[in-house]
Amino acid sequence: MSAPEPRENPLLLGHEAAEAVMAGAARSGRLHHAWLLGGPPGVGKATLAYRFARWLLAGQPAGEGLALPPDNAVFRRVAAGAHADLLALSPNTGEGKRMMIRVEDVRGLKGFMSLTPAEGGWRVVVLDQPETMDAAGQNALLKTLEEPPPRAILLLACAAPGRLLPTIMSRVRRLELNPLPDAAMERLLGDYLPEMAAEERRELIGLSGGAPGRALQLAQGEGLEMARLAREALGGVPPRRALQIAERVAGRESGPMITFFALLRAGLAAGTRAAGQGQGPPWAARRTPGEWAEIWSRLGAHAAAADKLSLDRKQAVMQALDWLN
Numbered sequence: 001m002s003a004p005e006p007r008e009n010p011l012l013l014g015h016e017a018a019e020a021v022m023a024g025a026a027r028s029g030r031l032h033h034a035w036l037l038g039g040p041p042g043v044g045k046a047t048l049a050y051r052f053a054r055w056l057l058a059g060q061p062a063g064e065g066l067a068l069p070p071d072n073a074v075f076r077r078v079a080a081g082a083h084a085d086l087l088a089l090s091p092n093t094g095e096g097k098r099m100m101i102r103v104e105d106v107r108g109l110k111g112f113m114s115l116t117p118a119e120g121g122w123r124v125v126v127l128d129q130p131e132t133m134d135a136a137g138q139n140a141l142l143k144t145l146e147e148p149p150p151r152a153i154l155l156l157a158c159a160a161p162g163r164l165l166p167t168i169m170s171r172v173r174r175l176e177l178n179p180l181p182d183a184a185m186e187r188l189l190g191d192y193l194p195e196m197a198a199e200e201r202r203e204l205i206g207l208s209g210g211a212p213g214r215a216l217q218l219a220q221g222e223g224l225e226m227a228r229l230a231r232e233a234l235g236g237v238p239p240r241r242a243l244q245i246a247e248r249v250a251g252r253e254s255g256p257m258i259t260f261f262a263l264l265r266a267g268l269a270a271g272t273r274a275a276g277q278g279q280g281p282p283w284a285a286r287r288t289p290g291e292w293a294e295i296w297s298r299l300g301a302h303a304a305a306a307d308k309l310s311l312d313r314k315q316a317v318m319q320a321l322d323w324l325n
């Protein structure tokens with residue numbers, strides 16, 4: 001099976017310490033009005049946000065952790081998007097096909113949070129990927145943070161806090177989620193991907209950096225194949241093989257190409273770091289760390305342009321492989 005969406009997901013492993021911090025703050029009666037849950041993409045930030053939201057809306061039931069059973073009435077209503085005291089915002093396609101949280105939606109937050117809770121408890125907003133807001137959206141959010149309504153809480157699940165205004169960061173309580181250990185990853189992937197071979201699950205764990213969402217994303221479609229092709233490309237390939245890789249990566253959709261470029265850059269960064277410690281792969285010796293850093297940056301801009309401008313995908317991959325060689 002695949003992992004459910006964060007608002008429907010009852011399972012969260014490896015973040016017990018973060019759960020305890022949030023539960024303790026709520027029970028103390030001094031719950032901060034805005035929390036920023038940080039950490040790498042796919043680590044469980046949005047899942048934790050919805051987990052805390054459900055627990056808070058259910059009246060902070062006693063027990064360890066924040067878990068509610070899936071048959072709980074509050075759990076079911078949150079999963080269905082039908083709880084009157086919960087509002088969730090996530091990126092939608094905006095101008096130029098960019099995925100972003102729209103400013104008009106952000107402007108509506110203050111009005112929602114200012115209303116008296118329909119069920120006498122809290123009003124909760126979950127803001128997933130707030131780093132996708134533009135300047136207008138961030139300034140609209142800031143106005144809400146400057147005058148927080150009572151009995152209302154804002155939960156930001158953010159993978160790139162550096163993209164947010166410093167004034168926003170100064171008004172939130174930050175809680176960082178660390179990558180999961182291998183044992184937790186093995187348990188989660190065993191539950192979500194029981195039919196996958198154990199060797200492939202271990203490969204996903206190595207590629208995902210302790211982020212189960214990332215592992216599940218790679219498990220879908222052609223992620224593992226793209227990872228293997230990226231490793232091969234980093235080692236250097238002759239022109240004939242480069243053409244074969246480009247044809248395979250380009251395919252009929254842009255998804256595999258985006259994954260390929262992301263894995264290529266991740267492998268490049270990891271290999272360069274290891275080379276600085278005297279443990280790098282053989283290909284790292286072909287260039288200086290500064291030259292690899294330049295190629296890493298160039299690959300990122302190249303991938304973004306190829307996707308946004310709908311460039312010829314095969315030629316885009318060939319160009320990247322030429323830089324590596």
